[in-house]
């Protein structure tokens with residue numbers, strides 16, 4: 001018998017997080033935490049939840065993989081016809097969440113998504129394994145389909161079509177960059193005294209940094 005949900009709880013024993021330990025720039029801080037997540041064995045540390053909003057104001061979420069990061073923002077790749085892409089076309093405001101639960105940390109980001117240039121998407125596309133490249137060609141992501149065999153047939157067709165390699169970048173596939181407006185770092189502490197620091201973009205001084213109550 002599994003344990004009662006109300007009794008499931010984890011105690012956090014990590015060190016406290018102090019303002020002096022944080023970088024002035026949230027991207028530098030994210031990169032530091034990301035390499036710690038990798039070193040500490042977080043499974044798929046680049047997996048993040050992406051929240052978008054539909055035309056009725058209804059939020060939707062799904063996992064995507066972070067595939068690029070620099071001072072401009074956070075990049076993931078997807079099908080431009082997908083539900084998430086349609087929602088971004090209607091409202092570019094999105095939110096990301098990195099749930100690094102095993103190390104008692106999370107990073108939550110808000111910002112705006114914009115498509116990256118096709119040349120930049122191509123640079124990444126050519127590094128993908130053949131199977132992933134033809135997979136991108138084969139799935140009309142988020143469309144209703146009547147059976148799995150439709151996908152398998154399409155995949156076989158693409159395998160034959162591109163058997164010599166050199167798979168081109170589909171016009172309906174590529175990257176979005178999320179330009180951050182806020183970045184919040186959360187670290188679990190003892191007795192539920194967790195540490196939260198919120199970076200907010202400010203035009204004149206770069207980034208404001210505030211501690212939030214847990």
Ligand SMILES: Cc1cc2nc3c(=O)[nH]c(=O)nc-3n(C[C@H](O)[C@H](O)[C@H](O)COP(=O)(O)O)c2cc1C
Nearest residue numbers: 047062063064065076077078079082083084085142
């Ligand atoms: C760990 C993980 C990573 C994923 N990475 C991606 C990704 O990078 N890009 C993507 O389009 N879908 C990715 N998916 C699938 C999405 O979660 C989602 O099912 C798909 O993109 C369709 O979402 P949508 O219909 O809301 O557009 C991933 C799923 C998981 C569980």
